Amino acid sequence: MLLDCYFYGKTFPLTNFKEENYINDNIFIPNEEKQNITVGFSKKDFKNHKGVSGLKYYLVIMYLRKHLQTFGEICLTLNSLLEECGYSTRSHNKSIYSDFREIIKTELINKGYANCSVDIFTVNPTVMFSIQLSEKKNLFYTKDNFVQFSISEYEKISNSDSKINKSVLVGVYLFIKQYIMDYPNDTISPPRISFPSKQQIKKGIGISSFTTIENAISFLAKMKMIYIRTDMFVENTEEENIYVPTRNVFALDVEELDGDAILIELERIYGKKVYNKIDVPGKIRYLDKQKG
Structure with a gap:
């Protein structure tokens, strides 16, 4: 000793x-x-x-x-x-x-x-x-x-004025970040993004409340530790010509969320065409409670 x-x-x-x-x-x-x-x-x-x-x-x-x-x-x-x-x-x-x-x-x-x-x-x-x-x-x-979790990222969260439990903020951040591929900067690569649903995040870090997950995501975005794109829509599987919001798309750099490459990545998940809001060919219907 x-x-x-x-x-x-x-x-x-x-x-x-x-x-x-x-x-x-x-x-x-x-x-x-x-x-x-x-x-x-x-x-x-x-x-x-x-x-x-x-x-x-x-x-x-x-x-x-x-x-x-x-x-x-x-x-x-x-x-x-x-x-x-x-x-x-x-x-x-x-x-x-x-x-x-x-x-x-x-x-x-x-x-x-x-x-x-x-x-x-x-x-x-x-x-x-x-x-x-x-x-x-x-x-x-x-x-x-x-x-990878850096000292700089750790300090931003631990020093923040959030009322959300700091361990939850870290859990949400790392869960989102884990799916973002770290391609070399000098290569042509797909967007450095991830798109886990709120349900996946909730289950993945063992937190029972959707509200807590949503608040953590909002706070991380406020701190500019993550960036979110939410303006995309896909046709409802149960109703023709009705389009609902896709899941959120996350990035660590706001520039990664620009362009139609994001739509292509989402189309691989949904197996159908994904649209920007301005291009939706039908009626938009927002979900009462988005769990994606």
Whole structure:
């Protein structure tokens, strides 16, 4: 067990080491580099981490990546972890603390990715402790890199003023992003877009409320982390000459949503002609409650 902690150029004893004296907000990663420092998450991660509690896994991993020091060590308090990830520590909400404690124990320590200098289930939220990453198992990389999440993206979400749970915002964002192909910029390629339905997002991240999914999508769009195109229509399968909205199309760059190439991509899904609103050859009918 580690007896002290190397923190921002100084070594401190871990016993009774209080956050208010030594937590430093200055992270030595230039802002221009934060977009290039990423963690790769796999299909297994999407399968195993669902719901408001499970989705906090992504926040924990990104916090550790951001604060990684020399020789694979991270020094932190539970309060510093919660606060940076966008959760209040004033309410002393035991369930939120339990979520973060459980993730560190089950996903890091029990799986051999890290050792911890304290009992994570009993350590006081204000006491500094150390997490030492394994030299044999890489927490931040997997051969099945399904989606990349950068420190810059993580900070935009965790620092946002959203009232939506930050773990839900991360879950919705990563679910949408995972289907956007990252083609090289110097090649002619299809649009870098994705079009999961709200039902797919809801089921994929384990959130029960459509309203929560819709609010998360709207907030991500407001922050310009995603862009949405919604002005396309397809003929209703049950009524001729009646046209209903297609599912949303998402992109990380607004320019990817321009042009008729988007229509072609949607036609592959629906198996029939998709129209811009101005070109619809029949009557448009909006659904009472769009679940797509």
